[in-house]
Amino acid sequence: MRRALRSSSLTRSFLDLGLLAWVPIALLFVSPLAFGGGDVDKGGTDRGDNPVVGSLPCMVDPDMEWMFWEPLGNDPNGGIRPGFPAAIAFVGDDLDDSILDADGDPFGIVNDDDGWDAAGSNHACQFYLDRAAVDAREVTSWHWAPSEYIGGTMVMSSPFGSRIVDLDGNAVCIPIQGLSTRTGGGISIATFKISPSSANPTLPVMTVRVTVNGPSVIVDYIP
DSSP: OOOOOOOOHHHHHTTTSOOOOOOOOOOOOOOOOOOBSSOGGGTOOTTTTOOEETTEEEEEOTTHHHHTHHHHTOOOOOOOOTTOOOEEEEEOTTHHHHEEEEEESSOEEEOSSTTOOEEEESSSEEEEEEHHHHHTTSSEEEEEOOGGGTTOEEEEEETTEEEEEEOOSSEEEEOHHHHHHHHTTSEEEEEEEEEOOTTOTTSOOEEEEEEEETTEEEEEEEO
C-alpha cells in the first residue's frame, strides 16, 4: 500500500512570501533516473540491499523510518539514538522517478523499505528533483537534527525577505513546493540556515540551498 504523504502546514506557510531570487544561470536539463543497486525489481544486484542514487552510493538505514515518521505516515517512535548526525531527506512513493540525479560525500542513506520511499544523506550532497513531482507534492524535503537543535531556528533568506521558524521538533519541512510554484518560468534561489538552541552555541549551523531552475529543483546540503 502506498503511503499517503501528509501535507505540511509549514510548507503552506511559505506560499504567501516573496521568495524568488532571479539569477542569470543556464537552465539545466537532466533525464529521469532509476535507482541502481540492491532492488532486483529495479534491475540491480551489485550492492546487496544498498542502492546507488545517481552518483551517490547509499546504505540502508532503518532509523529513517522514525526520523521522518511524519511524511512517511508512521507512528512516532520517540527514541533518539545518541550522537546520530543531522540528515536531509527526500520522501515520496516514487523516488526513482522524482529524483533525477544525486551526488555527494559517501554514503547517502535510504530507508529499509522495498520501495525506498525515503532517501537522503548525513553528508554534503546535491539532489536533483523533477520539478513536476515537486509541484505535485509527490516528493517532499525534510531536515532532521538532534535534540540539541530543538529550541533553535531555521532562517530562510531571499532578496525579498526572510522568515524565521522556531524548531520545536527534530524534523522540519523544507518548503520546496512553495518555492517551485512561485517561480513560474524563471529561476529562483532560497537558503535555509538551521541553527542550534542557545544552550548549544558551539554546534554547527547547517545550510540547505534550494535552486528552482527550469525542469529541475536542485537541493544542496552543507551540514
